[in-house]
Amino acid sequence: MIYCEQDGIRTDAAQGARIATLPNKIGSVRKESFVRFVYPFLFDSDAFSSLTQSISEASWRNDTECRPIWKSSCFAEDDLLPHVARYLNEGGGDVSCVKDAGHSTAHLWSMQRDALDSVNWGLGAKAEWRIELSKNRTIRFRWVSIELTIFRLGTGFFTIEACPCSHDLASWIDFIYYFRFFGGNRATSLHARRRLGPNIWEDFYPPVIDKIEDTDKVCLHSICVLDYVLRSAVSGKYVTQRWWQDVFIPGQAIPYVCLLVEDAPTEPKHKAELLYLIRTIFHSNQMLHPSDDDIRLDHASVLSYAMDQWFFFSLDGGGYLAMNPPKEEFFVKTMPDHVRKQYFLLFLISANQRFSLMSLQQQVAEKWLTQNVAHRELTFERIYEHILEFEARVYFAQVMQREHHHRCYRKCQEVFQISQLHEELSGEVKRMYERINLERSERMQRRIDLLTFMIGLPALMFGFMSVPWENLDVSWTWRIAAFVGLMAFGGILVLCVRTSGTVNKNNSINKRIRYANEWSGAKDKEVHH
16 A cells, blocks of 8 residues: 655654553663664574575565575674684684584574565665554564574574664563564564655565465564564475474573663652563553562562663573663773674573483473383484583573673572572482482393293203213102202392392492482582572
């Protein structure tokens, strides 16, 4: 549909929104602020190598040629410990430089700028986009970037960076709250239009998604963008089968925000309420009824960085808030860049630890009920190897050198309860692994007993028959007694061998479990301290 619009007819009603318990004027957002929406997912870890290659080669076709969708990128290496940097950026971020992509820890791709911007064959970020909050209320926003990250253990993250065009803080708060609902009952509609001339606009729908027959051509949800991009990531074409599965709340992303607010409230109560509103990811009209502990500036989920500046983390999101930051270049330029790169990497590493452990716990719960004993043994051998790999290449006690970065990383791990998840999973797998080893030992012992019986009984019979009883003055009674005695002696010998083997096996298992417990305890203490 093509229509004309005069200036001021369609405006952001969000600018009139107010936070219930805060002053009407709650500040404006600096242009250096940003929001990232992280959508975690799981995939088959065995397909890591092939998936890495497929994503790097995926392309979309325009009118004349195929254009690549992704470009390989590097994780921010500034202040990373050397071995962590090597794990994350093996091959310098270029898949073609990695000798064996299957031995890499992770890969990061950014969507090509023309694939993101093009209104002719891409997602159409250059069009004017709005998110519809209600019938009479929309917020105009812009797409900044799209990234895709996969980790070797089978976790991935689809990250969209999108920001409101307004500097009004209420608009930003509402955008963060509503845009995170990619799909489901609470999903918000996205609308786009492109300019054809002065005050002449045309409704726009991304060309690549428009090719899908079962999508709504009137409104678009973020889940459609995620779904199409991930489905086409493996081949460049839309595939009908999903190669990933949800690990967080289906259809909901995790916001990671960086907000620099000028003209923010100066009263301690109002500052605490604003921090509470943002860190709990409420919308601007949410009535606040926090407890005294909730609005403390030293709350357990908050980490103070400088005066009126905090990092905050929760199971639903995280980020950085600065109220009335100093006009120095570090606080308005350098710090937002660090939050975008180094601190976001810390958030991503912690999220990878969280969802990797959740994935392994899910596998333990599903596979333990498997009736096929042999298949269950192989599965738990694999899970046990994954736990060892997790401890060696994912579960780091320290990632960066600097104090602020390390404190932020520890706070994120604390909120995500990484240590508790790891301890719980390790205990479960060790007990189940012990049970499997005992069952295996018993089966092996039964086979040995059967083999001993099959060999020993005929041997005793042949031995008894080979005795020259005719040359010996022995009655049949004594012959029978001798035969029974030999059988009893053989049975006692078999029982002794079996008992000895079982004791040795149990001692070996106990030693392995004790060593594993000591190793896990030392690891958890190292991470805790």
